[in-house]
Amino acid sequence: MPMLKKTPVGFDEASPPHRFVAELLAEADIQLGGERPWDLQLKAPGVIDSALSRGNLGFGESYMKGEWDAERLDELFYRLMRAQLGQRIKPTQLAYHSLRSRLINRQTAKRAWEVGEKHYDLGNDFYAAMLDPRMTYTCGYWKNAQTLEEAQETQEAKLDLICRKLQLKPGMRVLDIGCGWGSFMAYAAEHYGVECVGLTISKEQAEFGQRLLKRGLPVEFRLQDYRNESERFDRIASIGMFEHVGHKNYREYMSVANRCLKDDGLFLLHTIGKNLSNTVTDPWIDKYIFPNGELPTLGQIAAAAEALFVVEDVHNFGADYDRTLMAWHHNFETHWQTFKAQFGERFYRMWRYYLLMCEGAFRARELHLWQLVLSKQGVVGGYSRVS
Template sequence: MADAALRLKDLVEQLLGAPLPLRIRAWDGSQAGPPHAPALVVHNRRAVRRLLWRPGELGLARAWVAGDLEIEGDLYTALDLVAGLVWERGEDARSLLQALRDPEVRAALRGLVRFAGPPLPPAPPREEVRRRGHLHTRRSDKRAISHHYDVGNDFYEIVLGPSMVYSCAYWPAPEPDSTLETAQRDKLELVCRKLALTHGQRLLDVGCGWGSMAIHAAREHGVSVVGITLSHEQAAYARKRVADEGLTDRVEIRVQDYRDVADGPYDAISSIGMAEHVGSKRYLEYAEDLFRLLKPGGRLLNHQIGRRPRRDESAYSVDEFIDAYVFPDGELAPVGATVAQLERAGFEVRDLESIREHYALTLRRWVANLEAGWARAVRLTSPGRARVWRLYMAASALAFERNRIGVNQVLAIRTPTSGTSGMPLRARTWN
């Protein structure tokens, strides 16, 4: 058949109820769609079978990770065009079910089934998580963290650059004049200033990653730091960095669950890009544990990605692609829900700063790093894993830019019974 692209284009447009803004180039050499638009390259019939067996985001993700689909042209432009159809048209599952009632669409699907090849579902790519057991137990959290962070320290060095900070940087204006490393240093310093760290204090860094926050706080502010992570690879890397900096007397890196920390109280706690892993059912427990570990008057800086709230929160479901390939068991909550849980745990929330645009800029730099080191990244992991990260980070950059998701720094205090918070009357002295 020499018209696969045209038939695919017609079917997609019937399902969407709108013109397809991308070109399609199919395995038989045929092309259809706007001639100057980025192309969705469908390499084989297996891509179609993946979509037939799992319509929607997960089927597309499996085809992308397996290399059955790719984008020819600018990735951001292609994703932005698709986002305009999906994100702004509401829940695509409802649209799909409605389209399937159309006799013409059902006829087109029958034709698609006939030329898609053997009627067996292709096996998911090996990079996909296999679910086992209950969510957010100590064991399942450790397994989820290992899937995401134990990809290899060398791989993360390619993506993150020398700073090895895996969270939103803090960019000056104008942004093009700053390096990623400078912006990440500025973010770490911003956290330290919000926590009002002073020489001799104890800091707990929850989800310490590769040790960047712990090292910065100890070196620049003279505090003693305990950094905890569930990733053995991260811990080994962080310990070496601490030793190389000559800070082993002030920084301890542990492989430990936050629920098992028992050596409080601490003067301050930083949690940067970790709380997304906690889960809504465990979030109050997380907040209560951090409250317990702080001394009266101590400060918590909770840096966390949040999603936009929905009118019907009961209808919220996690992103299938991210859950299966990127952050297993991760959940995003609206910032209002996060603040409410912190307050329920006993914290007084004193400041909230949204730095959404900063994360979009950071992700675009990470994508550029990955693309520049693509061949090595593939050798260190797998072609599928590298494709997961490229798609995930590029799509996330657009989600931040379009205000689909945000990132917030919440400063909270374990206010003493006297009510003396220790906060200055003009709080934002860190700006």
């Protein structure tokens, strides 16, 4: 006797909205109540209506409440994004979010500190458990690595790649705009003999920086917004910070980098990017993970750099972020019991949703990781590509 398929909780197959969603999901090879790891399991009513009216904000909040699940969230989101289903659903609430993003400068000097307080100040112990020993919170470079056990090596490879692209030499002074926990500065100081100054808007990161000073490394952490920097440097690196700048400030950001870079210097910009300029920040990510964040397109970066910099090199290794996020998620799950009492179940589901949704987005090639090398006047004879 054939098994009857169980109707998902709260799903009315006769309802036009529910039938519409089921048909859309079928285009991405996703079933409601299916048996495959990426199929959507509804556990409470209202999930479909919330997703249709509020987009990923409603969908994500439903997941945080435990109202739906999927064994492989990364594969679910990969299929949703690869099929570009998000472009077929336009929740009414997104119109307000889009208008607000376009009219208001959400990345002013005052607002810039919000992401530090909400995201990066969760605690150094928490990030130490999830990241590599150097606390590198950006994409690894997986060219010569394949397994999760080699994830640490990918971060070392990425840091060395940046140093080589910047053509660092002993005695140079380097500015790191958005220095995180100082992984690049420590690596560059140890292996290339340079002095580094890092800018951060996170008190936790600045406190962590004191540990590097105690090791005798020539690094300095400055708890300040990038707009307040005026010292000149031989080289500038900005690794995973441009995502917090915002399109209304791209030109000012480039002007600050131009002001702080010596005429014969090099500037490396490492940033996550997107394909379309007319899309706004995901409202769930904006509310729960990176407040006031915004991803650029290559066109927006080039326009902001016009007449200030010559683009010497562009390198896209965004596919490596899929594996980097996989390693972070593995570490997060491994160490969760240590933080369970502190953060609770809702945070656990929120953080899984964040990591695995982003993993799916990079796998679907919705998101990218770009490294651009820029100079002020053009490198005489041309810039030699490093890989």
